[in-house]
Amino acid sequence: MAYDLEEQEKIDALKAWWERYGTASMVLVLAIVVAFAGWRGWQWYEAHQAEQAMGYYExxxxxxxxxxxxxxxxxxAASAALRTDYAGSGYTARGVLVAAWALQQRKDLDGARDQLQWLVGDKSSPAFQAVARLRLAGVLLAQKQYQPxxxxxxxxxxxxxxxxYADRRGDVLAAQxxxxxxxxxxxxxxxxxxxxxxxxxxxxKLDALGA
Known part of the structure; x- marks a missing residue:
């Protein structure tokens, strides 16, 4: 097929551009595709992890x-799975608190203490960590471990x-x-x-202490 002069100039310019930038452009497009695929894969993984954690929590x-x-x-077993495999999930801290409460109700104070000590050491959940410290103090009080x-x-x-915290501290001091x-x-x-x-x-409590 014959091209006129203007068309030939455009083709030559395109060829020159491709020779100069073609490889870089392909690399850039490939990088974008890989990044997008990785992002979508991470989204799927996060959703899958959350779904699994929710199952253990339930x-x-x-x-x-x-x-x-x-x-x-x-x-x-469910709490152990959450702590081991889904420590970063929002369900884990709540699940550990539920486990600790349930075990404490069953007079398994060692089991409850184990749950709460893990949560106290979990720096990723400061709000739950504060609750865990309070409840752990209560468990230790029940075990007569006053200083801990x-x-x-x-x-x-x-x-x-x-x-x-002040109220619980009063409970421990009164017990001592x-x-x-x-x-x-x-x-x-x-x-x-x-x-x-x-x-x-x-x-x-204050009135009883005074009496």
Missing amino acids: ALEAAAGQQGDDAVTRIK ALDQLKGKAPDGFAAL GQKQQAREAWEEALKSLGTDPAAQIVQL
């Missing part, structure tokens, strides 16, 4: 509502937990027979609670 929650040794076994319980409550309490220190802790809790209905419970 199984744990169901087992927590049941009785018997078999239920305890399922609770621990106080260790969980020392320092500045996380935001929103000042009253709860340190009445004055317990009084100070409960008074601190009362000050933080203000008009919260929970203040009535703390006041009852």
